[in-house]
Amino acid sequence: MTDTEMFCYNNSIPYQKNLSTKSISTFKIGGLISLAVYPLNADQASLLIKFFNSNNIKYKTAGNCSNILFSDENTDYVLIKTDNMNSLVVDNERIITGAGNLLSKISTTALKSHLSGMENLYGIPGSVGGAVIMNAGAYGSEMSQIIEETEYVDCMGDIRIVGGDSHCFGYRHSCFSDKEIVTKTTIKLNSGNYQNIREIMTLVIAKRKASQPLEMPSAGSVFKRPQGYFAGKLIEDCGLKGFSVGDAMVSTKHAGFIVNRGNATSEDVKKLINIIQSQVYEKFGVKLEMEIRFF
């Protein structure tokens, strides 16, 4: 047993050895991670950060891995997975949710509770924590509009609460550093009509199915939306729809997505990203910034 495994064992923190990132990521790409830990709550996340800091152990945090391109190689960090932080309380118009719950679960909980505000976010395949970090959004709604406060563990291992206005939300951006772990958040919704909420959720899913390559592994939009443009349109106008490197291909349905045709590697995706960025820059003078994260 390594020291980290022993620490987890002694503190009843679930862990898993040799986790395949290919199996946990929506891209279905990546090598093995020698150790993943699954804290149950902020107290356990805090213990882990303090232990990692005092032992110089590198770590990264992941939710549902729907916005991550994992490396093909074995990695030298411990992965903190938030799956077990799955508490869920509905309190009048508020939903207090652990970071590991999926957004889809929160949307259906809101529907059942006749609460409006989450319906446009239905179908984003992320966890609550990942959605807070990324300020995930769709169809005119984003997390910044509904978050009242968030509990997180800072880079020293201290548990803190940040209010809605202090998240520094921007487009696919929040104030958290990559050494902080979001553990819980309070979402404030408004009382609504069940049928109306359900209709919007059904419509939103239909729109996604019509416009996104949901039948193939991907990590969603690869690039942020450049101001005044749409990344997908720029890529399409470079004639890159369907262009591939190995099994990594620019989606023929939505050029803002790279899909994995089966055995794409992280290197294939990175090479394809470089080609897309340089062609879009040459043709339109626009620098495409990454939305997906490299792990």
Ligand SMILES: Cc1cc2nc3c(=O)[nH]c(=O)nc-3n(C[C@H](O)[C@H](O)[C@H](O)COP(=O)(O)OP(=O)(O)OC[C@H]3O[C@@H](n4cnc5c(N)ncnc54)[C@H](O)[C@@H]3O)c2cc1C
């Ligand atoms: C088919 C498809 C469609 C998509 N559509 C949309 C869309 O419409 N709108 C949109 O915004 N996004 C979309 N995405 C991207 C993605 O689902 C979102 O960015 C989502 O919020 C990521 O959540 P996650 O839990 O999967 O985060 P991960 O991919 O696991 O992580 C993303 C980043 O957040 C960090 N992170 C995750 N959880 C925590 C935590 N608890 N504490 C600290 N850091 C954390 C990670 O370190 C990483 O930097 C789509 C993806 C796919 C595959």
